[in-house]
Amino acid sequence: MGRLIVVSNRVATPAQTKESAGGLAVAVFGALKGDGGIWFGWSGDVVSESVAHAGPSLVLDGSVTFATIGLTRKDYDQYYRGFSNATLWPVFHYRNDLAHYERDEYAGYRRVNAWLAHKLVNLIRPDDNIWVHDYHLIPFAEALRSESVENRIGFFLHIPFPSPQVLQTIPPHEELVRSLCCYDLIGFQTRNDQLAFHDYIVRNARGEVFEDGESARVEAFGRKLRTGVYRIGVFPDEIAEQAARYENRQHVIDLEQSLEGSKLIMSVDRLDYSKGLVERFHAFEQLLEREPEWRGKVTLVQIAPPTRSDVASYKRIREELEREAGRINGRYSGLDYTPIRYLSQQYDHGELMSLFRESQVGYVTPLHDGMNLVAKEYVAAQNPRDPGVLVLSIFAGAAGELTGALLVNPHDAAGTSEALQRALSMPLAERQARYETNMEALRRNNLGVWRDSFLRDLGNVPKPH
Structure with a gap:
């Protein structure tokens, strides 16, 4: 052998x-x-x-x-x-x-x-x-x-x-x-x-x-x-165990307290033009514009560590993302509310999984992606008793497996904002059914x-x- x-x-x-x-x-x-x-x-x-x-x-x-x-x-x-x-x-x-x-x-x-x-x-x-x-x-x-x-x-x-x-x-x-x-x-x-x-x-x-x-x-x-x-x-059961193990740590408690009851949309990507990050911000902006009741009640946390910083196109996407986050925050922030928290830094894997578990929506909308393991990790990290909803691009390879996700076209800002609204408002029973459907797929093709x-x-x- x-x-x-x-x-x-x-x-x-x-x-x-x-x-x-x-x-x-x-x-x-x-x-x-x-x-x-x-x-x-x-x-x-x-x-x-x-x-x-x-x-x-x-x-x-x-x-x-x-x-x-x-x-x-x-x-x-x-x-x-x-x-x-x-x-x-x-x-x-x-x-x-x-x-x-x-x-x-x-x-x-x-x-x-x-x-x-x-x-x-x-x-x-x-x-x-x-x-x-x-x-x-x-x-x-x-x-x-x-x-x-x-x-x-x-x-x-x-x-x-x-x-x-x-x-x-x-x-x-x-x-x-x-x-x-x-x-x-x-x-x-x-x-x-x-x-x-x-x-x-x-x-x-x-x-x-x-x-x-x-x-x-x-x-x-x-x-x-x-x-x-x-x-x-991914190995979904190991991720679930890791997310549960980290959920009572200080970083999660601090985030919970800072949100003051607001719902949380989590998005994690490498800083890359293929990930549709700017389009993602625009769809979230449309949610706040078209559904004013969510202003002050939902926060998008975008974690996007820099990558290939010596390639010119990556420098441009970082500058554009920082500019758009600042513009949207300037439009909708209050003294006690920041709609987009854009974090350009690395986080420990266990910390990310616990943040996924804490959130109500996973927001994964690449313009094109081979598979996208972040989408699968988001599902695996959820609390089965109160799972979040995955909003997923049809252009991610994972869309063919995760049929319990809300599938969107990232080029359609209005359609994506409607999916975010639906995810934030989804009843518990439907969230649990969609989670079980996705977990079955993850276990079948781990x-x-x-x-x-x-x-x-x-x-x-x-x-x-």
């Missing part, structure tokens, strides 16, 4: 694999512990060339080896800040207007993938299975194949896969899809993402797709591979099911020759 090698852009620390209830790090670490394995990737550090080329740093935690490596400033700028996050991220989230493409950044993206693959080769045993994660590492299998690696290699895309017409706005789109076809198994978050990939294979790559439900065999660019839909989840089904299917793929 071979080991598992997990490859991701960033590697969790051993401590992080134990801190977050239901987190991805917990699931990956659980799989690695089974038969022993390696978690390989970037350390998050920008280092000198001599340090980077010295090879990966190895930390052993039981049967799991954490193998991390630093990037030089040039590699960081081209591979991570450049092509990964200035080209792939916006296009895969259907924001072509924000995409920026430079040939040297794409060359750096491929160069770093090849370099990382080369650093991993000496750690691979013949019977290991390799599981690669996300858009930063699309060419990774191709680089391993060029080093004569014949192991099974799977790839999971955590973000959406765009339609062929959108994907073609990236000049080297065919090279990227050709690289993807070097994997043995590609996993997508939703059926729509899988179909978008199949559409490209048939229409643009002159390949063939043989579907069998949500599994398919693909032949393209002289390669045979499989695709599947694997809906990433994080362990996602992990185990992908690894089972990868293990069943014939080894390449």
Whole structure:
């Protein structure tokens, strides 16, 4: 029985694999512990060339080896800040207007993938299975194949896969899809993402797709591979226990007292243009404008920690969000009331879950999202006796599972404000029924099911020759 090698852009620390209830790090670490394995990737550090080329740093935690490596400033700028996050991220989230493409950044993206693959080769045993994660590492299998690696290699895309017409706005789109076809198994978050990939294979790559439900065999660019839909989840019972454990702590008591009986809408996101944060503020503003009885009686807490602060488009969204929060607060605040509390800082996972449990509404309205685990965490954190209501964008992958949510189009501010009004006024019996519907879905497709089904299917793929 071979080991598992997990490859991701960033590697969790051993401590992080134990801190977050239901987190991805917990699931990956659980799989690695089974038969022993390696978690390989970037350390998050920008280092000198001599340090980077010295090879990966190895930390052993039981049967799991954490193998991390630093990037030089040039590699960081081209591979991570450049092509990964200035080209792939916006296009895969259907924001072509924000995409920026430079040939040297794409060359750096491929160069770093090849370099990382080369650093991993000496750690691979013949019977290991390799599981690669996300858009930063699309060419990774191709680089391993060029080093004569014949192991099974799977790839999971955590973000959406765009339609062929959108994907073609990236000049080297065919090279990227050709690289993807070097994997043995590609996993997508939703059926729509899988179909978008199949559409490209048939229409643009002159390949063939043989579907069998949500599994398919693909032949393209002289390669045979499989695709599947694997809906990433959470461990709902662990999150519920964590939320209950934290609910009597001081931060929750302080929030309760400051609200003075007002209802609470909770929203937590990374600061990113794909999350629809400005649109979210505008819909909340419409609620206060159209339903004046809620003024002074409902507060929106938006937690949005900064991310990729050295990318220009992220600086702009932060400035716009701060401006809109200030404008809305200036319009509707009173001496004892602030409608929007915008917090640009990190919070402990347990604290967030307890804040979710305290709130009456979870407000999750991305413009486009692969799955959105915040929506699932919100549901799992609720008190079953008095649950809150989830208001969820139809463009989140989670919308296909969480049918007990109130689904909205984030581009429709009036419709979203009406959903907020309905959520705030919903009777207990309906809230409980919707919560039970959502919890059933979370338990059916929990994080362990996602992990185990992908690894089972990868293990069943014939080894390449």
